[in-house]
Amino acid sequence: MVKISEFELIEKINRAFPNHDKNVIGIGDDAAVISIPDKKKELITTDTMINGVHFLSEKADFEKLGFKSMAVNISDIAAMGGYPLYALLTLGISDKINDSQIDGLLRGINNIRNEFPFELIGGDIVKSDVFFISITMIGEPFKNPIMRSGAKENDFIYVSGTIGDSGIGLAIEKEIIKYDILTPAFFLERHYKPSPRVDLIEYLTKNHSIHSCIDISDGLLQDLGHISEMSGIGFELEIEKIPISRDKIGSLVLSDERYFLEFGLSGGEDYELIFTSPEAVALPKAMPLVTQIGRMTGNSAVLRYKGKEISPKELKKGFTHF
Amino acid sequence: MVKISEFELIEKINRAFPNHDKNVIGIGDDAAVISIPDKKKELITTDTMINGVHFLSEKADFEKLGFKSMAVNISDIAAMGGYPLYALLTLGISDKINDSQIDGLLRGINNIRNEFPFELIGGDIVKSDVFFISITMIGEPFKNPIMRSGAKENDFIYVSGTIGDSGIGLAIEKEIIKYDILTPAFFLERHYKPSPRVDLIEYLTKNHSIHSCIDISDGLLQDLGHISEMSGIGFELEIEKIPISRDKIGSLVLSDERYFLEFGLSGGEDYELIFTSPEAVALPKAMPLVTQIGRMTGNSAVLRYKGKEISPKELKKGFTHF
Numbered sequence: 001m002v003k004i005s006e007f008e009l010i011e012k013i014n015r016a017f018p019n020h021d022k023n024v025i026g027i028g029d030d031a032a033v034i035s036i037p038d039k040k041k042e043l044i045t046t047d048t049m050i051n052g053v054h055f056l057s058e059k060a061d062f063e064k065l066g067f068k069s070m071a072v073n074i075s076d077i078a079a080m081g082g083y084p085l086y087a088l089l090t091l092g093i094s095d096k097i098n099d100s101q102i103d104g105l106l107r108g109i110n111n112i113r114n115e116f117p118f119e120l121i122g123g124d125i126v127k128s129d130v131f132f133i134s135i136t137m138i139g140e141p142f143k144n145p146i147m148r149s150g151a152k153e154n155d156f157i158y159v160s161g162t163i164g165d166s167g168i169g170l171a172i173e174k175e176i177i178k179y180d181i182l183t184p185a186f187f188l189e190r191h192y193k194p195s196p197r198v199d200l201i202e203y204l205t206k207n208h209s210i211h212s213c214i215d216i217s218d219g220l221l222q223d224l225g226h227i228s229e230m231s232g233i234g235f236e237l238e239i240e241k242i243p244i245s246r247d248k249i250g251s252l253v254l255s256d257e258r259y260f261l262e263f264g265l266s267g268g269e270d271y272e273l274i275f276t277s278p279e280a281v282a283l284p285k286a287m288p289l290v291t292q293i294g295r296m297t298g299n300s301a302v303l304r305y306k307g308k309e310i311s312p313k314e315l316k317k318g319f320t321h322f
Numbered sequence: 323m324v325k326i327s328e329f330e331l332i333e334k335i336n337r338a339f340p341n342h343d344k345n346v347i348g349i350g351d352d353a354a355v356i357s358i359p360d361k362k363k364e365l366i367t368t369d370t371m372i373n374g375v376h377f378l379s380e381k382a383d384f385e386k387l388g389f390k391s392m393a394v395n396i397s398d399i400a401a402m403g404g405y406p407l408y409a410l411l412t413l414g415i416s417d418k419i420n421d422s423q424i425d426g427l428l429r430g431i432n433n434i435r436n437e438f439p440f441e442l443i444g445g446d447i448v449k450s451d452v453f454f455i456s457i458t459m460i461g462e463p464f465k466n467p468i469m470r471s472g473a474k475e476n477d478f479i480y481v482s483g484t485i486g487d488s489g490i491g492l493a494i495e496k497e498i499i500k501y502d503i504l505t506p507a508f509f510l511e512r513h514y515k516p517s518p519r520v521d522l523i524e525y526l527t528k529n530h531s532i533h534s535c536i537d538i539s540d541g542l543l544q545d546l547g548h549i550s551e552m553s554g555i556g557f558e559l560e561i562e563k564i565p566i567s568r569d570k571i572g573s574l575v576l577s578d579e580r581y582f583l584e585f586g587l588s589g590g591e592d593y594e595l596i597f598t599s600p601e602a603v604a605l606p607k608a609m610p611l612v613t614q615i616g617r618m619t620g621n622s623a624v625l626r627y628k629g630k631e632i633s634p635k636e637l638k639k640g641f642t643h644f
Contacts, residue, residue, distance in 0.1 A: 025467070028552070030401040030537060031367035031459075033467045044443065045353035046410045046458060050450045079352035088368045090456055121366065128372045130452040134412055136368060137353075145347070145355045215352060230350070 017120035032121035066108025073137035079215035081146035092128030151231035155276035165190035167267020182250030194271035234298035339442035388430025399461035401537035403468035414450030473553035477598035487512035489589020504572030516593035556620035
């Protein structure tokens, strides 16, 4: 049970997130006021996480929950080629939630602001039978917005970081993972603390021609499908090229690689970027790993594992069945 | 139970709200893209309505719910001196909700767009144990944003329309009203279909000096208190001047005026405007009624009923007890 009143909670949030930007009028009026000096484009996204669906309040670490709720929105902004500026925070407060959980949540939000500075300019606090967190995030593109629909014939398909980590982390958490993992903490961390790729997209947009981009929330195959569908063009994906965290999984992967590649294909919630470019992308050392996993081409999805073609229909039965 | 899938629902929303603004990229990517040509200020607000708290899904007319969910956000934008441009719609879909309720909701949203054109540019559809509607609304000021904090010594205090109607409507709905009301339908309509005062605030900002403004959501006394507190100045309110809907209540009001004035003081959800100005405000006939109800002055709240001063402490016991 949250003991402080709605008014006190708003005051607490107000104190926890003082506005640094003098051009902004934040929490406390009917609406927030922002100024967009000389900028022509603005990015807006919203994402909601609900108790019982996206997390379980009895088990969840609220500091990580606060971090992740903002991270997934920042990731959407990054996937459009931008960086975050402003956020609105709406909390549905249920009787099951207590003050220390709320404090943890606000700490987590403050933690991610240290990495990705943005101003919290408003929101809403409401009573609800179910606890939820709803964020609206506003950002601006480093250059032009990068759409899902921009992929062209012969573009290389790249992914950032390692893929499937979050899904493996969730499987460890749920105790449904088939193998003993060498470093389980790594995968749990990857599930709870995604790293929005703002720095990477800044470098890419400033140094390369990036035709399309999306972040991996539903799973690599599904999200690549969104690029394909919206660009009106097919793709060829070499499944064995998907960068899974081999060294963190341990030597077991050698005996059942396909089990782990399936997390890479369909795991979801990696919040890494899939992007396409006609160029060979080379990155400085400080940047995250980027791996080419295929090409945009043809009219349909062609999937290959070590040269052998696999129909999407077959894949639906699960990659491990091959 | 909603039978269509999340994907189909997004498609349905997409079809129901096609983008007319060529500069906008709406639903379908990681984030929406808007262009702010030559505009320097932007207004942003968010408001959430939850089943069991703000309405009861078994009893609610979902068309009115869709209308009202947008109306309260538009009212916030109007209270800042602006008009709406863009909205994001987040729906938490529970098993209790069915397809025809969703259709009604979207109809209601479309209805209010006929009166106040705005683009629906994004949102989120999530499963939830409790049905809720969360809106983020973006607008821009006709001139400058009008803050709660701008009231000055000797400003006249004005309210738009009639006050307390929504509270009377709710009391009729809940069957806790003490009297037979002459036209109950009027009050129910006022509760379910608030009229955001966008036209009024446009006229006022263009023709008068408006120092401060707020919309009535919590109740006249409480919302006037926000202006007072944030402006660091007191006020004198003549309670009998509050424009209650005498002719719609009927002759009963003559015998128990204070019972109805209490709805005017504390009823809430009127979504009329309270504003302060140093000027005598005169309006053309097409505009809603505007009534002067007091002055900003001193350091504290002074309430008078027909010349007799009433302390806020006394008022807490209920105005009808005097």
